Amino acid sequence: MRRLRLALWALVGLVAAGMAAFIVTSKPPAPRMETRPADDYASTIGGPFTLVDSAGEPFSSTRLAGRPYAIFFGFTHCPDVCPTTLARLVGMREELGADSFDIVFVSVDPARDGPEEIGKYGKLFETPIIGLTGSQVQIDKVKKQFGVFSEKVGTAENYNVDHTASVFLMDVNGQFVATIAPEESRETALAKLRRIAG
Amino acid sequence: MIHRLSLRQVLTLGSALLLAACAPQKPAAEPVVEDAWARSTVEGQKMAAAYFTLRNEGETELKLTGVSTNRAGSASLHRSAVDNGVATMRPLEGGLLIEPGETIAFEPGGDHVMLEMLEKPLVEGETFPMTLEFAAAAPITLEVKIVGAGER
């Protein structure tokens, strides 16, 4: 009798252990950590660059030192996403104050966007926008620094360019702080801009 | 097995068909377009986008099939999307269905009319005509208002 009871208890123990093991192993994977980039990732975004401004002169990133800025990569022929992103930044800067941050627009389509094109395009928004272009080598380098992707779509003269949709926010020291994605709400975007506008 | 219809069945079927044929037609799809606008462009900029809202006030499905304007070399229904952090843009193949009572927005960063081969820039304050075409409703021509690029 006693033996039987022991055996039964042993069985109960086994089943319990099995269940525990099952629960532990079948636990869903932990959710991925949200948006705040890891420090090592953050520190790899940005860095010194030299491009060409709308006057056709070399433009060194040191010119941006001491000013927070929002930098966006696109192309002047872009009909929807680029003007939408720039108009949004313009609107948010109106809210935060004209001196709150600079807006920098870098062309990923230097074949069509020369200094003149980038200059005229920037003026369209009736508020200062620092439009930059450069040689393909210069553009490729800065794209790499910011982890920006772009790719020509179509071969016709009126080709389109797929490109990274996010805006990068840099603080007064030129350090990367956050990105703004197009799908983020205005409130979220403003909160992030306030972090650099200081 | 051959089944012969009785006279009664034939009559019933016949009157049913007659009724269906004579019944008042279902009210058609009825497109209503509002707030058509586009951003200004600069000299040399060949592409732009136009936006509007479209409501189907009819009682049948409405299908937007195309768009045209003489203001650009080509106009088409287009969609922007963000795919893995990358902004892309593709034609809206096959048009767009709008259910009865539904309103759809052609808006920045989403569906838009893609204007290509612009001959001259879109100037703030001006308007231009654009025609929306539908599968089972008369086309609608509307005036697109050009606003400053940074305005909205």
Ligand SMILES: [Cu+2]
């Ligand atoms: Cu488009």
